[in-house]
Amino acid sequence: MSGYPWRALDLRVRRRVDSLMAGDHEGLRLGVGTEREELARYQPGDDVRRIDWNITARAGEPHVWRPRADNRLDTQVLVDMTPSMAFGTVADEKAELAARIVAALGLLTDAPGNTLGMATFGPDGVRWYRPERARLAASRAARTLTFGGARSGAGSPTLAGALAAFGTRRGGPGLRVVVSDFLEPNGANEAPFDWQVPLRRLAARHDVVAVEILDPRELDLPNVGAVTLVDPESGRQRQVWTSDAGLRRRYREAAAAHRSAVAAAIAASGADHLRASTAGDWVRDLAKFLRERQRTMRTTRGRGRR
Structure with missing residues (x-):
């Protein structure tokens, strides 16, 4: 994780969201x-x-x-490393933000007996990393989840295909985390998305968190005159006149509609949804998400015991 030492990440996460997740999972028997x-x-x-x-x-x-019963928490993380994640217009690329979030999850689930496994999908296909103690896996994620693949070109598995493979892995009920920008290679921006069915199947067996990685320039075009846009998945190019106010408005509306459709699809699957932006304070967003998640889980448990 270039420019972001592991020790600094550890201190930053523990100072602001210390132990918020480790206590969420109670025994079921x-x-x-x-x-x-x-x-x-x-x-x-x-x-x-x-x-x-x-x-x-x-x-x-x-x-x-x-x-x-004190249950051990089995966490498995699926990380999108397709070319669209090699994009960033602020401090980080989306893939770098994804790496930090995965490392933080490893730190926050660290407890005796807890393990964290990881899978990535990108130009090299789906790659599996064996489960290790959560803290060791967090350290590995910080070292290895920098974007080393191709920044353009087709051939990566789709999110739907990677989710289907992810869901077939052995293991009892646990926490499953999907980290992606949820951008379809075919440009689909309306539900139903191909990944909805495998995500719903995953959520039927596990506690699932979908982490959506965003960059501000994907949501709003700047007024910078003529630019050439390149699709990292297909390599297709198009020249765009960004000084056209109508074009910028249509782009902004289409991006907002896509984000709303993704949020609705994730909610319908039964997964929790966390959004993190390369332009935002991702640690604050993670802390807020975990606090709200804890409140929801306590309310649900309280109702279930009445």
């Missing part, structure tokens, strides 16, 4: 653990150290608490 899940009458063989003396005194008979 009773078993050996630490958090109290339910009270029950004492049965021969129960651990006497788990007797709740307050309840026992009120009920007049021994009661013990049974703990929630």
